Amino acid sequence: MILISPFTFGEEKSGPLIAVDWGSTNLRACLLINAAVVEQIETGDGIKNIPNGNFESVLGEHTADWRNKHSDCRFLLSGMIGSREGWVEVPYVQTPAGLSEIRAGLHRFESPELGHIAIVPGISHENPDGTIDVMRGEESQVLELLADTGRGNAIICLPGTHSKWIECRDGRIVRFRTWVTGEAFELLSSSPLLAKGDAPDCHSKAFGRGIELARKSESGLLHQLFLGRTEMLMGRVPAADLPSLLSGLLISTELCEAEIWLGENASREAFLPVGPSQLIDCYQVVIQHFKQKAD
Amino acid sequence: MILISPFTFGEEKSGPLIAVDWGSTNLRACLLINAAVVEQIETGDGIKNIPNGNFESVLGEHTADWRNKHSDCRFLLSGMIGSREGWVEVPYVQTPAGLSEIRAGLHRFESPELGHIAIVPGISHENPDGTIDVMRGEESQVLELLADTGRGNAIICLPGTHSKWIECRDGRIVRFRTWVTGEAFELLSSSPLLAKGDAPDCHSKAFGRGIELARKSESGLLHQLFLGRTEMLMGRVPAADLPSLLSGLLISTELCEAEIWLGENASREAFLPVGPSQLIDCYQVVIQHFKQKAD
Numbered sequence: 001m002i003l004i005s006p007f008t009f010g011e012e013k014s015g016p017l018i019a020v021d022w023g024s025t026n027l028r029a030c031l032l033i034n035a036a037v038v039e040q041i042e043t044g045d046g047i048k049n050i051p052n053g054n055f056e057s058v059l060g061e062h063t064a065d066w067r068n069k070h071s072d073c074r075f076l077l078s079g080m081i082g083s084r085e086g087w088v089e090v091p092y093v094q095t096p097a098g099l100s101e102i103r104a105g106l107h108r109f110e111s112p113e114l115g116h117i118a119i120v121p122g123i124s125h126e127n128p129d130g131t132i133d134v135m136r137g138e139e140s141q142v143l144e145l146l147a148d149t150g151r152g153n154a155i156i157c158l159p160g161t162h163s164k165w166i167e168c169r170d171g172r173i174v175r176f177r178t179w180v181t182g183e184a185f186e187l188l189s190s191s192p193l194l195a196k197g198d199a200p201d202c203h204s205k206a207f208g209r210g211i212e213l214a215r216k217s218e219s220g221l222l223h224q225l226f227l228g229r230t231e232m233l234m235g236r237v238p239a240a241d242l243p244s245l246l247s248g249l250l251i252s253t254e255l256c257e258a259e260i261w262l263g264e265n266a267s268r269e270a271f272l273p274v275g276p277s278q279l280i281d282c283y284q285v286v287i288q289h290f291k292q293k294a295d
Numbered sequence: 296m297i298l299i300s301p302f303t304f305g306e307e308k309s310g311p312l313i314a315v316d317w318g319s320t321n322l323r324a325c326l327l328i329n330a331a332v333v334e335q336i337e338t339g340d341g342i343k344n345i346p347n348g349n350f351e352s353v354l355g356e357h358t359a360d361w362r363n364k365h366s367d368c369r370f371l372l373s374g375m376i377g378s379r380e381g382w383v384e385v386p387y388v389q390t391p392a393g394l395s396e397i398r399a400g401l402h403r404f405e406s407p408e409l410g411h412i413a414i415v416p417g418i419s420h421e422n423p424d425g426t427i428d429v430m431r432g433e434e435s436q437v438l439e440l441l442a443d444t445g446r447g448n449a450i451i452c453l454p455g456t457h458s459k460w461i462e463c464r465d466g467r468i469v470r471f472r473t474w475v476t477g478e479a480f481e482l483l484s485s486s487p488l489l490a491k492g493d494a495p496d497c498h499s500k501a502f503g504r505g506i507e508l509a510r511k512s513e514s515g516l517l518h519q520l521f522l523g524r525t526e527m528l529m530g531r532v533p534a535a536d537l538p539s540l541l542s543g544l545l546i547s548t549e550l551c552e553a554e555i556w557l558g559e560n561a562s563r564e565a566f567l568p569v570g571p572s573q574l575i576d577c578y579q580v581v582i583q584h585f586k587q588k589a590d
Contacts, residue, residue: 084528129512132525162488162521179517180489187482187489193457194475194482217424220552221516222474222545226457230427233379250517257515 079137098172206241210248374432393467505543
């Protein structure tokens with residue numbers, strides 16, 4: 001569960017540390033003593049569930065026991081807590097960014113109630129066409145993963161609501177791209193015309209048909225979504241399986257586009273998909289399907 | 296408002312005719328005497344709003360006055376009433392399809408309460424990749440439009456929930472394609488992360504930015520949807536204008552893909568966009584933008 005260690009951000013010499021991964025929907029916190037996790041909690045107090053910007057007191061309540069036992073706790077916060085909707089909006093650090101750039105971008109301040117707080121900045125990446133992609137929280141996860149695996153170079157996939165592909169060179173994030181695969185699934189699967197039925201199953205025929213539609217049909221997503229409906233009308237896919245087809249279609253669309261975006265780098269390094277295991281299964285099924293068809 | 300005339304389906308000799316455009320959300324009916332519309336009604340009794348498949352009595356109620364005044368009314372029904380969720384599922388007629396093919400596919404039966412009823416079949420089109428597209432109701436609209444304009448060849452765009460592009464040759468529908476542009480807008484604009492704000496305005500800067508993202512960025516829709524969010528984060532588009540950006544992005548995506556699909560035929564015939572005027576405005580703005588950039 002721990003996503004940020006004191007080593008990562010050079011905070012190891014500062015005594016007890018409370019490392020917090022504070023996202024939109026969850027708050028995960030660890031107490032570290034001598035750089036070892038001794039306790040951890042997880043709550044639903046993500047920043048969007050906290051009224052009136054009351055971040056200081058919510059964090060204070062959840063960590064009161066730890067702070068009573070250990071004086072002089074320092075805080076290291078990562079994730080959406082540093083966004084516009086968070087406690088303080090911490091400016092993005094631009095790619096390429098590794099440990100030293102992120103350390104330099106840490107936003108430090110003294111909280112009257114809680115003492116020293118450092119918020120990890122997000123990272124932004126400017127595409128060649130002038131558009132900009134952003135992350136907040138994933139950078140900590142990626143740097144931990146590089147440290148854990150001893151790699152400097154990697155292509156990392158973080159599936160989720162806003163799925164991200166991240167390319168790392170020499171321990172730094174050099175570029176990344178976001179696909180709204182998870183959120184699109186949630187929104188589109190609420191439509192009875194497009195996909196309403198059973199929970200998606202990545203081992204179903206319908207999921208495989210979704211993969212094929214994304215890979216083989218000569219059209220884009222807005223047409224392919226309608227093809228899901230006609231597959232049902234033509235008796236090729238049961239209505240209850242349309243969410244599986246939708247899931248296969250969206251994940252494959254992401255993977256096809258990620259392959260193009262990564263170019264020759266795609267095959268040079270192993271992907272390291274990280275995320276909830278059920279979702280990782282889906283991605284592995286699609287990757288496997290791509291490999292088989294390429295053979 | 297009239298979408299099906301007795302001429303269209305060769306019913307002109309049969310005395311009083313009640314022509315009904317019976318879609319998912321609305322029921323529109325006209326009384327025709329000697330092939331001229333003398334009365335018409337529009338109600339919200341679309342097929343999805345009618346419980347227990349009670350189509351006969353709902354239609355009977357709405358047309359009782361007409362039938363009392365004119366004995367021997369015949370019925371011609373078009374639209375989703377002929378779908379799986381409708382009164383009778385009428386098999387699709389395959390492309391190429393014009394008047395004679397559709398007439399041959401009319402489903403006729405005697406209703407105990409209402410007398411002679413004919414239901415217009417939908418049309419299906421098999422793409423070269425084996426996927427199948429379908430329409431129900433639009434075929435009547437298209438054939439009326441060809442008759443009204445005296446054209447045999449045309450490329451017709453029917454924007455809407457499930458937007459359709461239809462290619463006609465010699466008075467027959469030879470191929471068509473559906474994009475779920477309207478439905479995707481409805482579903483995606485409900486997300487505060489992707490686009491929640493004011494009603495879309497096709498003359499706004501944000502709408503134009505949506506067009507540019509679809510046309511210029513080197514990525515697909517699932518990434519471009521995220522770019523809408525970052526445009527807002529970077530201060531390029533106000534949060535309240537994100538629905539405009541989303542609308543421009545989706546409509547442009549449809550038009551870009553329709554251009555590719557139509558190929559050289561795209562420039563040979565004028566497009567004839569038909570639909571609610573506000574939506575037509577949006578499409579015209581995008582088409583104009585495409586033309587200017589091409590000059």
